[in-house]
Amino acid sequence: MTPFSPVVSAVAWWQPAVDLALALVLSAAIGLEREIRQKSAGLRTHTLVGFGAALFMLVSKHGFSDILGDSVVLDPSRVAAQIVSGIGFIGGGLIFVRRDAVKGLTTAAAVWLTAGVGMAAGAGLWLLAVLATAGNFVVMLGLTPLAARLPRSKHAQSRLRLSYADGRGVLRRALAECTGLRFVVDEVSLEQRGTSQEAGTVTVTLLIHGPGSIADLTSRLAETEGVLTVACADAEHL
Incomplete structure (x- = not known):
């Protein structure tokens, strides 16, 4: 062959x-x-x-x-x-x-x-x-x-996405909750306001860091009057 x-x-x-x-x-x-x-x-x-x-x-x-x-x-x-x-x-x-x-x-x-x-x-x-x-x-x-x-570093940033009813001072109370749990708010950015489907609704993103508990923060914010949805993720998204 x-x-x-x-x-x-x-x-x-x-x-x-x-x-x-x-x-x-x-x-x-x-x-x-x-x-x-x-x-x-x-x-x-x-x-x-x-x-x-x-x-x-x-x-x-x-x-x-x-x-x-x-x-x-x-x-x-x-x-x-x-x-x-x-x-x-x-x-x-x-x-x-x-x-x-x-x-x-x-x-x-x-x-x-x-x-x-x-x-x-x-x-x-x-x-x-x-x-x-x-x-x-x-x-x-x-x-x-x-x-x-693993233990979170106090310098690690997290992104908090918050939707709430406009005109009720919800953002002010949310910021107070963040500082009360030893978080520093690095940035606040508006994502949407009053769409045709969700009139009077505001969605903001908070970039925060600190030694506090993210779970405690999201739990408190979810119980805040006027808050519709709250979600949190690491700023460095995998």
Whole structure:
């Protein structure tokens, strides 16, 4: 059987096809978690990143075998290095800063990891790709509750979104509750006032920090007369 036999060729190309399919499945699994949490980069973005990274790796490994010879020498690792550099443009586009709040860091890191998973699958390192995918879920699903239980720094900012009936002095009482629980209000911004559907309703965002309990603050504000809804999240949104 010659090296150019169709049977040998078909068998040889089953391996890259399986590598590519594995990258597709693992990347989609990572993207599904981001999609469920409604992040800026979700199922399709992560799947395409991992799938594309695997494709580039396979092209680097197998795409130039017909021109190799005594006078032609190729370095397959060069393509891998360019993938790592190029994925930074996508990750950088997911990160943005609004005043002092940084958003998208975790999603950008997930995209970066997804590219690594695709590269590992494309390189034929199946076990490494599967372990990296499993590690992603350990971090995303396991460490998030742990991080929420860690003691908050008094300098960590939180974003408080408050909707209330206009003209009743609710904002003044809400600010008093914040200072009474040892919070400092860094910023107050108006989001909406008196829409056609919610006439007389005001929605504001308070950027606060302090050593007090966020749970106690939201509970007190929810019980304040005139407050319609209250929600709080870390200023640095994952």
